[in-house]
Amino acid sequence: MASEAELTPTGYIQHHLHNLTVQVGEGGFWTLHLDTLVMSVGLGLLMVVLFWLATRKPTSGVPGKWQAFVEICLEFVDRQARDTYHGPSRLVTPIAITLFFWILLMNLIKMIPADFIAKPLELAGVPYFKPVPTADVNATLGMSISVFFLMLFFSIRSKGFGGFTHEFLTAPFGKWMMPFNLLLNIVEWLSKPVSLAMRLFGNMFGGEIVFLLIWVLGGAGLLGALAGGVFGLGWMIFHLLVIPLQAFIFMMLSIVYLSLSEEAH
Template sequence: MTENYWTNPKNYISHHLKHLQIDMRSLQLVDYKENVNNFWYLNIDSIFFSIVLGILFLGTFYMFTQTITVEEPNKLQISIELITSFIKNNIQEIYKGKNQLLAPLSFTIFIWVFLMNCMDLIPVDLFPFIAQKIFGYSNIRIVPSADINITFSLSIGILFLILYYGFKNKGMKGFLKEFISHPFKHPLFCIVNFILESVNLLSKPVSLGLRLFGNMYAGEIVFVLISGFVPWWLQWLLSVPWAIFHILVIFLQAFIFMMLTVVYLSMFLNKS
């Protein structure tokens, strides 16, 4: 890219809100000015950082399991045990039954989403500058949870689990019966009930994905605006307080995503 977008605030903001995309039909990288929402275009920056953070998460916890000890726990072990107890206690307040998937799923969601959210604390120009020097493409976004494709992928996965446990625990007949018998009991309202219950079911992954995306995208925009319009020698006056406040947002959004997952799944884990 030859255009110096760094000195033009309008181009700077537009550039920083574009993904590094690849056209799957030609397997070529797409310039940020040509970014489009197309089925054949993949945001490879979001996919790459999601995978890297997932590997980091799994690798760290694998090493933790190799060094775990009861006699002399280290700081990492104590921290992980505190997080585990925190998640377990919150799950038990919502779901009283037993399920082997719910606890590890909730733990994985919380840590993975938290790590993706934490990428928002990295200076917005760091990775674009590095990518420009190495690859010649600087349109790279490093916050996967600020990409609606990633958040909806997570929430759609939760929807599949809801459907799986709904059919498994209630059976095909019982699951469909709930769709046509609620909220109105009369048989004449079965179609109306089906429409309402379908909207209610689909709203769960939509709300999950949009809530996480909206909050993280807004936080990213604030950092970009500060970096684009405020002189570099004054940016710390705004970016540091916002980053400190954003740490709370990062934690809360991961926690809310996890808790809503538990709430939604708990509705379908009990047998009718």
């Protein structure tokens, strides 16, 4: 039975913004967001299965509908990656495909009302469940940090460790301004994954709050239900543009950063 706080609009919103967590280690040293882990890993596996189904029985003539759709999507991402990245690596297109479609699937969970997922789980004994992984900053930071390490890998592989270190200390002001170069490059490199993570998280988390506010409005009598339906439909249509756009921006910026990391300065 819901507590008194959960029956208020503020309590309702806070309840749906609370992650299902578990403490790991002595004294709760490490906190895992189980809902984010389950949804992100599950959607990643779903992406793999959907692509596998398209390639299980490929035809060279007239492809099936699903195969044709997947081929169009993959060709679109591949074209964007080739137009943006000018280095020799063949890993960029698989990275771009993984980022775009994985983030797209995670964002699309927002189209399912939160109660449709959380309420059945509550009846099963799960007190909290936040279904949209990209509305959790831990998920977006995890992806952006992975991109950061890929940037380091691409840069060191292209320039060598010595060349990377020399450029990090001497660009852009020359060797006599080494402390300023070091400070500027540290800020530049760290700002990229932070901006990647916060941009995606901010858009998805903000959209989640607006959806919850609209659902609260829908519970304020007949007039509120009508207004909630109208606003909810409008916000959902708007988010149908935001969801793929945010996945596309994350993918494109990641490719740009990988390309820049290989260029000499």
